[in-house]
Amino acid sequence: MLCRAFILLCLAMLAGCQGVPYRGAEDQARINADLKLGATPSQFIPLRWAYSDYGVQNGIQTQDAVxxxxxxxxxxxxxxxxHYVSQASLPLAAVDCAYIFDSEVSGRPVWLLQKERFVFLSPSDHRGNxxxxxxxxxxxxxxxSGFKLHSDAQGPAHLATGKSxxxxxxNTVIGHHVEEVAENQAYNVCRPQ
Known part of the structure; x- marks a missing residue:
């Protein structure tokens, strides 16, 4: 009995570490019900996200979402x-563009550039993969959905400051190592400066 309780406790702890529970159609129905969505959206995408101010980037603390x-x-x-709850609502009118790092075929984040800040979206696991x-x-x-896309090829939304x-x-492949990391400054490439 004690062993079963321990296993259930471990499973509950692992479920808590998984972020937002999301496994498909059943959870989509619960999201629709909890948020009172009128029509069923076509896509539900698990990711990590955060708001960030423009300027020098010193790391972003993200949270799990769908x-x-x-x-x-x-x-x-x-x-x-x-229950599922809305953490943020980002209407098209409040987003200047969606900045696409590298190209559409990449594992890098997407930024929704707004007037005063950007929204960091990363379809990745808790390790950042x-x-x-x-x-x-x-x-x-x-x-x-009507969002304007802007890729690196059209001009970056970040510039090196010259500091590092x-x-x-x-690194999960080669282990721990020390690396020279350049400091970057983020700005809204989709809004005239």
Whole structure:
């Protein structure tokens, strides 16, 4: 009996570490019910997200969510007290463009550039490992929902400041190592400066 209780406790702890519970159609129905969505959105994309101010980037603390993409709207959905809740609502009118790092086929984040700040969206796990398939879905859904896309090829939304520092980098393939990391400054490339 004690062993079974221990196993259940471990499973509950692991579930808590998984972020927003999301496994498909059943959870989509619960999201629709909890958020009282009128129509069923075409895409639900698990990701990590955060708001960030423009300027020098010193690391971003993200939180887990499910992105619900609808025409002209992205809703970031969290999970609290057994219910899905809206963490942020990003209408098309409040987003200058969606900045696509590298190209559409990448594991890098997507930034929704707003007037005063940007929204960092990363279809990745808690270790920061990007999920290219989910990112491709996100970019396609943003485009289909009316969001203007801006890629690195059109001009970056970040510039090197010329400063750098040595940092300990954790890499799942080669282990820990010290690397020279350039300092970057983010700005809204989709809004005239």
């Amino acid at each position: 992105a619900v993409v609808q025409p002209g709207l992205v809703t970031l959905v969290g999970y609290e007290g057994g 990007g999920d290219m398939a989910k990112r491709i879905q996100l970019v396609k859904q943003l485009a289909n 520092e040595r940092q300990l980098v954790l």
